[in-house]
Amino acid sequence: MGNCCCRGSEAFEGDFVGFDLTGPNDPKVIAQDTCFTEDEVYALFELFREVSTSVVADGLIHKDEFSVAIFKTSQINLFVERVFELFDTKRNGVVDFGEFVRSLSVFHPQAPLRDKVDFAFKIYDMKHTGVIEKDEVFNLLSALLHENPDLRLPKEAVADLVDRTFQEVDISKSGYISMEEWHNLCSQNPTVISYMTLSVLKELTTRYPSFVFRKQT
Incomplete structure (x- = not known):
């Protein structure tokens, strides 16, 4: 592809010293x-x-x-x-x-949309349980908001935002967001993972x- 045939030439070898x-x-x-x-x-x-x-x-x-x-x-x-x-x-x-x-x-x-959705799901699934729990969303959202002084919210406001999100996304009322529910959310509202592109x-x-x-x- 392109000039790849010359990548192993002496001109490039020095660039790769120390790298595997x-x-x-x-x-x-x-x-x-x-x-x-x-x-x-x-x-x-x-x-x-x-x-x-x-x-x-x-x-x-x-x-x-x-x-x-x-x-x-x-x-x-x-x-x-x-x-x-x-x-x-x-x-x-x-x-x-x-x-x-x-x-x-x-x-x-x-990249396939499914791969993007799965990767984003893993970011939230901090406990590696295969589901997204409220405290995971709360902690991650709090960390993100803390980095932006213009968007910082009281803990109560963040908790309320998380509760409202779960009411909308947690269709099964299980108390957590499953992979299927996450995929449904992303398919209906792609902007949720717009940062993945x-x-x-x-x-x-x-x-x-x-x-x-x-x-x-």
């Missing part, structure tokens, strides 16, 4: 597993290299690097914890190149992937 791009981290393998082309995977490597060397130059993304790069904050809140945990599929406390690109693929505009991921080979590392002014 073999086995499941091989860009060709990653491209087969994701919505990205091989050229786009290499474009994402440029981003990964910057993020993974911003604090600890070990070719891996640590939680503090992830927080600053993705969310523009050094404060690791509950939402950051949840997203990082989902990217860290090996559960070893760091994110390697393969994990990074494969997890990012779900945000691609061409990053249109800029379609432009990786024509612009530097600064959608994550862009400095705020």
Whole structure:
């Protein structure tokens, strides 16, 4: 694809020193597993290299690097914890190149809607019970609102918002939101997971992937 045939040339070898791009981290393998082309995977490597060397130059993304790069904050809140945990599929406390690109693929505009819905469900399912409970929504929503001074609400107002949401979504009146109920909500109101699509991921080979590392002014 494109200029991928020259990726193994001497001109590129120096760029990969200290990074594991073999086995499941091989860009060709990653491209087969994701919505990205091989050229786009290499474009994402440029981003990964910057993020993974911003604090600890070990070719891996640590939680503090992830927080600053993705969310523009050094404060690791509950939402950051949840997203990082989902990217860290090996559960070893760091994110390697393969994990990074494969997890990012779900945000691609061409990624299946079901994958986006399932990923968003996992963000809320903090206890890994297969359902979304009220306290999970309350805690996550409180963490998100705390990061935005303009949207901070009293705990009572947040609790009321969560109660009203459950009254609408929890059709079975079970006290929690099942995967089926979550899928129904997202199909009827796609804006609920609009954050799961990053249109800029379609432009990786024509612009530097600064959608994550862009400095705020």
